[in-house]
Amino acid sequence: MQKKGTIKKAVLAYSGGLDTSIILKWLVEEYGCEVIAFAADLGQGEELDFIPEKAKKTGASKCFIEDLREEFVRDFVFPMFRANAIYEGRYFLGTSIARPLIAKKQMEIALAEGADAVSHGATGKGNDQVRFELGYYHFDPSIHVIAPWREWDLNSRSALEAYAKKHGIPVPTSKKFPWSSDRNLLHISFEGDILEDPWAEAPEEMYVLSTRPEDAPDQPEFVEIEFKNGDPVAINGEQLSPANLLAKLNELGGKHGIGRIDLMENRYVGMKSRGVYETPGGTILEEAHRGVESITMDREVMHLRDSLIPRYAEMVYNGYWFAPEREALQTLIDDTQKTVNGMARVKLYKGHCRVVGRKSDTDSLFNVEFATFEADEVYNQADAEGFIKLNALRLRIRSMMNKKA
Template sequence: MSKYGSVKKAVLAYSGGLDTSIILKWLIEEYGCEVVAFSADLGQGEELDHIPQKAKDTGAVACHILDLREEFVRDFVFPMFRANAIYEGRYFLGTSIARPLIAKAQMEIAAKEGADAVSHGATGKGNDQVRFELGYYHFDPSVKVIAPWREWDLNSRSALEAYAKKHGIPIPTSKKFPWSSDRNLLHISFEGDVLEDPWAEAPEEMYLLTRRPEDAPDQPEYLEIEFEKGDAVAVNGERLSPAALLEKLNAYGYEHGIGRLDLLENRYVGMKSRGVYETPGGTILEEAHRGVEQITMDREVMNLRDSLIPRYAAMVYNGYWFSPEREALQTLIDETQQTVNGVARVKLYKGHCRVVGRKSDTHSLFNPEFATFEADEVYNQADAEGFIKLNALRLRIRSMMNKGKAG
């Protein structure tokens, strides 16, 4: 039996990179188990092309690649965007929201393969270890979780390279870019290398999903995005599936340099970490969603929902997608979205996206007879005097008390 415990078959979340290739071989060597490689297609594109062969060459007994793009946008991105969830007021949670779906699919593969363990390549310093493992335990409380970065002594780049050389794992002779990245349909993230200096500007060659705003077209472009119950369903009158719609918005965002973010964020494990993100389609989607909400949502309902955004966003960031509190909160949020039906017109121009028009044929709360600056017969302006005096009462009493003390 291995010093780490008895495992017959493990399913590894496998990216095809050096780290997870080493993990695949390490699991075989140290646990003496069969390893099944699993990759989720969330919109990485050509990154997945060579994964099956790489996994086989490194010793995997099987490799599964699942196309989860529609499920990702429909069941994870869209519910989160109905909440307008943005972590620490800036981050659209592109990596965070992908992890629970990967964990879900990995556990399905584990059940199909009859595996008794699952493994991932997240480090002991990061958020992903929490996100993956909370997902695993949600689906099987008794599953064996193997997190090599918390177990092995390969604690340096040179140690990893020596292990790879010993076991015949190809080491990239030259890496085009030294930073790490994670990509899906919602975003791409960058960490490490020059970004570990919070004063250093991210190099322009880092960006992949957005062109330099200074190089974007000199003429603005307008989009009309239609929503039903808080979900985007059409762009410029063309109805699209969730994944196809986000892809289309990504293309517009790329062209106009929209969605760049440089953030020093607070990780769940306690440290601050710098990340650079590109979220082109998501930035457009959130702005348009807000526009339709403005004309269709009751003021106090919106205030209540907005007060819950930090809580909801933290749940997603910290890995609690499958928690009862997130599910309960989602029920409330989805109820607030029943009237969010309409169209937002957004203007894209050199890195900026803003709503310039909104309408709803079925749920508009905007009434021009009340809102007009012209003469009307529905609003008695004299009523405002009593309204103001009642709201000023506590301020007047406080002022009188302060004056009495001063006297």
């Protein structure tokens, strides 16, 4: 297929790793187009330091690094956590929720720079290709998407390294940490290499954000998290911005070995894949959020919302963040959070976190006069007899019919 001349300018989602470094050069060579590199700062820290220089040396005409940390947590992570969305009951969706924001900013740069194409480094086996491209088409239905992994014949790490050597692209020479990873303020993920054996335990040197639980402090630590309309706003009385708040929870959780998970997940494209994740702050946040909800949310509202968690989590995991069904569901979820105002006290200890106290000065539905085991003047226990008989009526009728038959 003739590629040269079909594209004039492309914006590449660029991490500076092996794949996207080669993709940058490959786009220049195969399409003969101008390539603009774009990296999103979502909290991966020093990983971004070398990117501008490397991108320019590899052939990029420009390199943008956008600090998206506050937007990421405020407009993507927090709305998802209002839903308590966990994919297949275990995965906190750290990679999944980052992709729509990257796609959004990438398309903004494409528009501003007059680019006629965008590109990414996701493989044809993974979920990220779907997440990126659904985002691209949401913002511009006519955009041209270049997915090199679906076009080229560089189908192995050795082939990529040979291409890099041929074109003078520096690549890491150490294979001490051969697995792939993705990091942002919500989590860090690990895939590949030894993890492709589902029986093998992940090596301790893999973990980045968390202390080994056995080595965590021998004394528990208590943290108080305040919520307003379902979003956390303060830790131990200190008001913090969304990004700073999550970073603080990561620090606290990592210190106590909280947030490690090893799972086999079902990818959208159909295969099972093993991933190891560290989500220290997110694990604490979800536990605390549940604690405040338990005292402020109506029972049936909570049960209805909880019944929608698997569907919401699937939307995020599969890449449908900008889809109308997710937006409609978000409206419902946000309405349920209007009364989620209060504070949770969470105990952190050797890999575990649990709510040990919850309160709300404005929206608590807990009334000790009704709930007490002591004497009260507001609840007639004899009323329970009729309540039980009415609820048992269909069961009694069914039993009578069975005996008659």
